[in-house]
Ligand SMILES: O=C(O)CCC(=O)C(=O)O
């Protein structure tokens with residue numbers, strides 16, 4: 001079949017028990033990850049360590065959050081647009097809440113204390129556990145990327161300062177005459193993003209050939225995307241995928257993303273720089289990239305990284 005007529009994202013299997021650092025399946029998978037990131041900027045990870053019941057619980061918890069009164073949700077304030085409660089007039093279908101430092105119990109608890117002042121232990125336990133499960137997949141992928149470029153010696157210093165934002169997102173159905181755009185075309189500002197959804201579909205990824213792949217992320221699968229920070233770290237070897245959300249179906253979309261951010265300087269390792277591939281981006285603090293993005297009021301720049309540091 002002509003691939004171009006029906007482009008598909010690479011699917012990478014993370015379910016094997018033999019997938020541990022150094023094993024032959026680990027090395028093979030690392031190369032698949034690198035190839036997928038270079039060609040598509042993303043891939044579908046099949047990952048069965050997160051049980052179906054957990055997915056049901058997190059999306060139930062998401063609904064509970066979005067059902068809270070607006071005056072409660074807006075209390076999730078942040079100095080950066082990427083965190084906090086987000087609802088913008090130009091994308092009326094979209095609403096999201098960010099949970100900062102979601103892999104730590106303090107991070108979850110301080111968010112939960114604002115949303116549920118009389119306490120919600122179940123919410124805290126579910127979200128904390130889930131953020132950690134997703135971060136395990138993120139760490140596996142990041143380690144594989146470093147290894148497959150032969151720069152594993154730099155991995156630990158990045159892993160030590162990685163922070164995680166969990167964002168829960170809701171897209172209501174459009175009313176008659178209303179736009180069906182849920183999220184405009186963009187690349188993520190993260191190092192790596194892990195997305196999953198409650199079976200409504202709507203995410204669309206643009207290939208390098210400018211073809212759109214619209215997909216529903218299947219159960220036990222996660223869409224793993226390279227963000228702008230990983231693109232910069234790789235000295236442009238890795239592609240950060242352009243994507244958008246369009247609500248075409250009959251079902252509201254609930255999705256959840258774990259975004260990793262380096263609390264420190266991003267810099268391409270020497271090994272990825274040579275005469276043929278000179279350093280493209282000056283070293284930068286990852287949070288400064290986020291601040292730069294936050295100042296771009298209309299979010300018109302498709303690729304923030306290029307605008308920020310070329
Ligand atoms: O709803 C989704 O799955 C995608 C959201 C997204 O692209 C983002 O938050 O960066």
Ligand SMILES: [Fe+2]
Pocket residue numbers: 186187188243
């Ligand atoms: Fe995104």
